[in-house]
Amino acid sequence: AQTVTQSQPEMSVQEAETVTLSCTYDTSESDYYLFWYKQPPSRQMILVIRQEAYKQQNATENRFSVNFQKAAKSFSLKISDSQLGDAAMYFCAYRRLNDMRFGAGTRLTVKP
């Protein structure tokens, strides 16, 4: 079974600084999709960014970007110019066909 590992239960960043959240996954497949989700305190989980495994180019969405290393099975999320509203739980996820797996999450704290 595919597994997704987030090795950082908690991270902290100063407002306006950059932080990187780590994610590794295990799969024998070559075609799949990777996602980062954000779950703010007491609010709905939403998609932050997605990456297609067949694309070498790293996905970017405004201040959010990923470092996708397919051979290393690594999919880290970089948040630039961190804002107070970025404080949340972040979940890394893998999807191939009907199989969707989530990591255990990383709690990000943003210090003013």
Next chain:
Amino acid sequence: EADIYQTPRYLVIGTGKKITLECSQTMGHDKMYWYQQDPGMELHLIHYSYGVNSTEKGDLSSESTVSRIRTEHFPLTLESARPSHTSQYLCASTSRGEAYEQYFGPGTRLTVT
């Protein structure tokens, strides 16, 4: 606006009661899911459905049951609530294509006393 809804948002109920948590989506998604999540912790898949009349148990053993009679509706039922069922329950749906993310509802926070 397409969305996914869960009711109630909060529920406090006594041990032994039967409860149904409602989940509806307006996006026409075939696939729907129920997750159990303690606050700020990881998600555990407890049930999923790939379409009408299709339901499967997830990775985490659960005493709950689900039904999928209509595409847009995926209710979860606990026949006899226990304190161990106290948790947050998240409903999600997704399109058939694997490129698409899951859309999550706001969750139901259940407390069994």
